[in-house]
Amino acid sequence: xxxxxxxxxxxxxxxxxxxxxxxxxxxxxxxxxxxxxxxxxxxxxxxxxxxxxxxxxxxxxxxxxxxxxxxxxxxxxxxxxxxxxxxxxxxxxxxxxxxxxxxxxxxxxxxxxxxxxxxxxxxxxxxxxxxxxxxxxxxxxxxxxxxxxxxxxxxxxxxxxxxxxxxxxxxxxxxxxxxxxxxxxxxxxxxxxxxxxxxxxxxxxxxxxxxxxxxxxxxxxxxxxxxxxxxxxxxxxxxxxxxxxxxxxxxxxxxxxx
Numbered sequence: 001x002x003x004x005x006x007x008x009x010x011x012x013x014x015x016x017x018x019x020x021x022x023x024x025x026x027x028x029x030x031x032x033x034x035x036x037x038x039x040x041x042x043x044x045x046x047x048x049x050x051x052x053x054x055x056x057x058x059x060x061x062x063x064x065x066x067x068x069x070x071x072x073x074x075x076x077x078x079x080x081x082x083x084x085x086x087x088x089x090x091x092x093x094x095x096x097x098x099x100x101x102x103x104x105x106x107x108x109x110x111x112x113x114x115x116x117x118x119x120x121x122x123x124x125x126x127x128x129x130x131x132x133x134x135x136x137x138x139x140x141x142x143x144x145x146x147x148x149x150x151x152x153x154x155x156x157x158x159x160x161x162x163x164x165x166x167x168x169x170x171x172x173x174x175x176x177x178x179x180x181x182x183x184x185x186x187x188x189x190x191x192x193x194x195x196x197x198x199x200x201x202x203x204x205x206x207x208x209x210x211x212x213x214x215x216x217x218x219x220x221x222x223x224x225x226x227x228x229x230x231x232x233x234x235x236x237x238x239x240x241x242x243x244x245x246x247x248x249x250x251x252x253x254x255x256x257x258x
Contacts, residue, residue, distance in 0.1 A: 043084070049236075050080075055103065057070050071104075071181035079210075101188070111174065112178070119133055156175050
């Protein structure tokens with residue numbers, strides 16, 4: 001595994017990462033090319049891949065490291081989906097948005113617990129400041145309606161902003177990111193999917209932006225799992241971007257013996 005002492009503090013090295021092993025040298029510039037820009041990927045394939053990818057990121061995001069990427073990709077997918085005119089396609093994108101919103105909401109109590117820990121570390125478990133940040137406790141995030149979540153997250157963020165001088169910087173960052181990501185995902189889920197007139201240029205730009213988000217996600221996963229290519233299948237299913245192979249035609253029967 002990667003050993004601390006061979007890297008600087010905050011270098012990104014983590015426990016349990018594998019050591020280097022021999023491989024072949026490849027053109028370094030190729031790693032800066034976006035594989036999702038392939039013209040052979042259809043819009044339907046891109047949406048299917050992204051929908052599956054978002055669900056996989058949400059299901060494998062226990063530490064919240066992918067939350068920012070989930071929010072950015074969800075927002076980008078929503079713009080692409082608004083360019084889709086096919087009724088069945090729109091039904092699929094509505095379902096994808098709702099699923100992304102539901103998955104993200106399940107993670108909110110865990111994220112709030114991390115932020116609460118920052119307040120406790122700074123002020124103690126019995127401090128009235130904790131009541132200021134979470135007047136109804138953490139359980140409110142499990143019981144309130146979706147349209148009320150932003151209000152409670154804003155209350156938590158306001159408290160973190162007011163007392164930021166006494167809190168660790170990460171606490172304010174976590175509260176800000178959590179609130180902003182929820183707003184992005186919730187608004188995408190609630191947005192109207194009615195037909196819109198979109199120019200070809202608008203469609204192209206929306207698609208290119210989504211392709212960029214997917215590439216940035218790939219780079220983020222490379223940062224999280226260096227030298228572990230087998231981990232990628234937890235988050236991305238490449239076959240969804242590829243045309244299925246045509247079935248082989250059976251060989252014609254041999255002519256009868258005269």
